[in-house]
Amino acid sequence: MSTSTADDAATIFADATAYADEPRLHAAMAHLRRHNPVARVDHGPYRPFYAITKHADVLDIERDNKLWLSAPRPVLTTAAADDVAKAQLDSGAGLRTLIHMDDPHHRKVRAIGADWFRPKALRNLQTRVDELAKSYVDKMVEIGPECDFVEDIAVHFPLSVILSLLGLPEADYSRMHKLTQEMFGADDAEYRRGTTLEERMATLLDFFDYFSKLTASRRENPTDDLASAIANGTVDGEPLSDVDTASYYVIVASAGHDTTKDAISGGLRALIENPGELDRLRREPELIGTAVEEMIRWTTPVKEFMRTAAEDTTVRGVPIAKGESVYLAYTSANRDDEVFDDPFTFDVGRFPNQHLAFGYGVHFCLGAALARMEMKSLFTELIPRLDSIELAGDPELAATVFVGGLKHLPIRYSLRAGK
Template identity: 90%
Template sequence: MTDDAATVFADAKAYTDEPRLHAAMAHLRAHDPVPRVDHGPYRPFFAITKHADIMDVERDNNLWLSEPRPVLTTAAADDVARAQLESGAGLRTLIHMDDPHHRKVRAIGADWFRPKALRDLQTRVDELAKRYVDRMRDIGPECDFVEEVAVGFPLYVILSLLGLPEEDFPRMHQLTQELFGADDVEYRRGATLEERMATLLDFFAYFNELTASRRAHPTEDLASAIANGLIDGEPLSDVDTASYYVIVASAGHDTTKDAISGGLRALIENPGELERLRREPELMGTAVEEMIRWTTPVKEFMRTAAEDTSVRGVPIAKGESVYLAYTSGNRDEEVFDDPDTFDVGRFPNKHLSFGYGVHFCLGAALARMEMRSFFAELIPRLDSIELAGTPELAATVFVGGLKHLPIRYSLR
């Protein structure tokens, strides 16, 4: 049973079957919290299922390195990515980097996500939240909430922050779906590795043009800050610049879309909690944290041991990799009371959805702001809401959530 349970980490379809997924993870936490997973087409790894162990790995970024295997990809994709980077090409985002280079690159965009910058952005986010709730009202009484509402709101926020033209937003959405949806037949561009890599090449072609434009004619936006960022007095490499854009433009909206849509589904399926939040709007902050824990849009990151070590008594040799199972850590019974209960007043809520340590999500505060604004606008205007069909989850081993959420509602 333990061997069968451990295969969920290497099975994209497992994330579309929540009862199976959470039962398997609960079994592993209780009986084999650091299983070795050897399940093709992936190279072997150790899954870290306990909250405390995940935090310990995240804390020690000298022992546990992001390079050369920051996320779970197939052995073939690992080899291609490594060859591309060795040749000066390929994707190298913040999640691929280790300190001290990581810290220097992160600093280029950090000011755009600090409290002062976000306070300046609050009015715009509130305006966009109202626009998308109004849109929801106008297209009602039924809609696919993911496709018609949840995608557009955070996409508009982050791409506006970057300074991209609105006519390019659909293209960015499609490329993001293809990038994170490579394991989902509805989202992926093709079945072969070459077809999937073409998505990344399209991203790079777009952002290389953007870099040239912003270096020639800087503007007051995040794209200009990235294009003209300096490391030790030198411009970012072309790879690092394009990769910076890719992670901000894709993860900067797609993960928030997953949390918003999954959060709404949780409220629909737990009407008592929806009514509680309606009666006690001061719970919005804790409700948003619970939605983020509940959905866990980023399922995992990988780390590689820089020297021989162990986790919970399990020996892990230098060069071997661990899989940080955030979805499992966010349901750890030793940390969360009744972890399988959705509780809008949950406090404390030490979820791991934004990571921990030096790689803590750069855009976490923005995501929280967007979610608070959206639900603060939506919930007082809702007269009724229910599912109008079966929710559909994306197949993934990295980032994902709902791809369809059909709802029926009455909205003022």
């Protein structure tokens, strides 16, 4: 029986600035994978947890959703935020998205929106996604020869896709983007609304206020959109509570575009910094599918989820007691050299690519197929029209302990006009 030991490298997971400093991050993760793959982290302001850094261990935990539960600690938040969330949930007023739920309730709630992300529905959406992709590449031509690819393009393309699927008016898109920035960027000085827990919670209240009104509207006057499906969804014959309905909207509207933004912008950066791979895609456009998977592995927009042990158990010989939590370090798992050949090489033809950026098992990302479609559509439109591209400044990454990627990607480019 092994025991977990404290390791200074593991404190990186309790440091929101770490994901904005990739050399420091990856050096620490490589050390942990090699020397302490199940490392205990006891570093305020967070409650203790075990950092799981090997691909095989993350996969095993994801597979066993009866032993490893999402509740009550689905993501890493401070002890104070944990306490507030518990009090809210106990009162029936807290955020409870799909990532907070366990089976069998999780499976039933997930089914409410699942049909909108199945192959038939996505085939019907393909033409609209292609049109939007072309319009945003055309926009690059209009605003060129320089732009901030994150703020000008990568944010707005997936935002337009997911919010139009929900049926939200275009006038509200900027509001949804701002609230998403504040929620996922709560640890970033540029994005956060404030520094206190109360100020951060106000973002969630604004989300709830917006979506409570949307729920009432769609229940009174249902329309043919995802918002109506959620508003009128039932579990065991009963409608979702107002809180669960609003929570469903929050996760779809926010994660449904922000994570794709991170993969798109980080993917373009990887092509710029690896021009040989960009040339390869120009020569072999049939590699766009594997290129998209590599972009997703490379960026891993969702950095972690937490799981809590339902019973006493072990991970790699390390005892984990009932009620203790583990941190699934997806970014580390996706650079594990026991799974990926040359994991720090960006390879648009990498196959197979067993990345865990969408999670695994019952909590596999509901919108994974849509994200892949959007990325394929955008890069299929962009790459053949691209004559040249380079960085026009330093890329900037967001500080985060949950979801994040590039905040700014200044580029200089030459693009041909579309047909």
